[in-house]
Amino acid sequence: KAGVTQTPRYLIKTRGQQVTLSCSPISGHRSVSWYQQTPGQGLQFLFEYFSETQRNKGNFPGRFSGRQFSNSRSEMNVSTLELGDSALYLCASSLDRGWDTQYFGPGTRLTVL
Amino acid sequence: ILNVEQSPQSLHVQEGDSTNFTCSFPSSNFYALHWYRWETAKSPEALFVMTLNGDEKKKGRISATLNTKEGYSYLYIKGSQPEDSATYLCAFNLGAGNMLTFGGGTRLMVKP
Numbered sequence: 001k002a003g004v005t006q007t008p009r010y011l012i013k014t015r016g017q018q019v020t021l022s023c024s025p026i027s028g029h030r031s032v033s034w035y036q037q038t039p040g041q042g043l044q045f046l047f048e049y050f051s052e053t054q055r056n057k058g059n060f061p062g063r064f065s066g067r068q069f070s071n072s073r074s075e076m077n078v079s080t081l082e083l084g085d086s087a088l089y090l091c092a093s094s095l096d097r098g099w100d101t102q103y104f105g106p107g108t109r110l111t112v113l
Numbered sequence: 114i115l116n117v118e119q120s121p122q123s124l125h126v127q128e129g130d131s132t133n134f135t136c137s138f139p140s141s142n143f144y145a146l147h148w149y150r151w152e153t154a155k156s157p158e159a160l161f162v163m164t165l166n167g168d169e170k171k172k173g174r175i176s177a178t179l180n181t182k183e184g185y186s187y188l189y190i191k192g193s194q195p196e197d198s199a200t201y202l203c204a205f206n207l208g209a210g211n212m213l214t215f216g217g218g219t220r221l222m223v224k225p
Binding site for chain 1: 144145147149155156157158159162164202204206210211212213214215216217218
């Protein structure tokens with residue numbers, strides 16, 4: 001079974017730009033969650049999508065948004081990039097419930113200059 | 114604000130040593146606790162999902178226990194090997210859905 005894939009793997013943007021990251025879950029998984037990892041804050045939950053609906057949201061500003069398509073692929077968008085948005089963005093997919101294992105992708109490394 | 118604490122932050126051991134780490138989490142509204150191993154330049158790898166008080170899970174030389182009443186979980190590695198070198202993360206799930214709150218991790222380095 002193919003794992004979780006994320007594209008692109010690396011991205012360099014400048015302040016004020018916007019960026020879209022993509023995540024393809026494991027086949028059959030309907031839940032996709034997004035996390036931000038920074039050296040100072042560790043891994044932090046951004047949001048979760050299940051069956052094309054946002055089911056949970058973390059404590060991030062509205063500049064961070066996402067969506068999920070009918071094939072469970074998900075995208076996250078960050079508008080008006082700030083230097084502090086430089087981070088590793090990970091997505092994870094799982095079947096459904098909170099006790100299901102979440103499988104992580106390799107991440108997208110975003111650098112904002 | 115949920116606090117998930119892991120200790121120690123880092124650990125250096127010799128090959129063959131056994132070691133353990135602690136994850137502390139809020140004891141109320143427990144739903145599930147996840148353990149992950151994260152090696153540099155790789156994706157976090159799921160080790161265990163624990164849901165019941167008193168749960169004990171094992172995968173090879175790695176095992177974990179769970180105490181939901183007092184809010185802690187232990188991860189044990191028996192006979193550490195250099196390939197066990199990684200950051201070990203625990204994550205707490207409050208309820209339905211997949212919103213994980215992660216601890217800061219324990220970085221393990223095993224010297225040959």
